[in-house]
Amino acid sequence: MKNKIRLTLFCLIIAALWVSTAKAQTSPGALPAVLNNYPWTDSELIEPAALAASIKANTVTLPLIINIGAVEDIKGAKHIGAAGKSENLKALKSMVATLPKNTGIVIYCGCCPFSKCPNIRPAFQELKKMGFTSVKLLNLPVNLQTNWIGKGYPLAGS
Secondary structure, three states, X not given: OHHHHHHHHHHHHHHHHHHHHHOOOOOHHHOOHHHHOOOOOHHHEEOHHHHHHHHHHOOOOOOEEEEOOOOOOEOOOEEOOOOOOXXXXXXXXXXXXXXXXOOOEEEEOOOOOHHHOOOHHHHHHHHHHOOOOOEEEEXXXXXXXXXXXXXXXXXXXX
């Protein structure tokens, strides 16, 4: 009986360690939004491959793509600049002020991992506060270089 208890306890400890290790990533998808302190949910992320495929297909239903960082522009993106600066956040608000609230919008920064980025939270939260219902964040958990450019996805001018 004691061996069964010890074995069960050992298995529980191993399982707990495995779960905590498996979730120790920088991607927002690694933890529920409530636990990782991100204002977006997993359903509000768009994968780079999906956006790149839409851009390459030149679909007429492309979302408004907005660069809210200090990184290179993705093909078709409007450049606002670092949304952590109040003047750039005002420019973002001005850019979208007259758009219908259901307009598809994709924002991205890509300067650094999500956990350290000073730009995505203010921009995402402002768009949500303004009532936009179809806001997506480009899932660049490491940075634009690693998650977009390094994969050969389209940049402005290409």
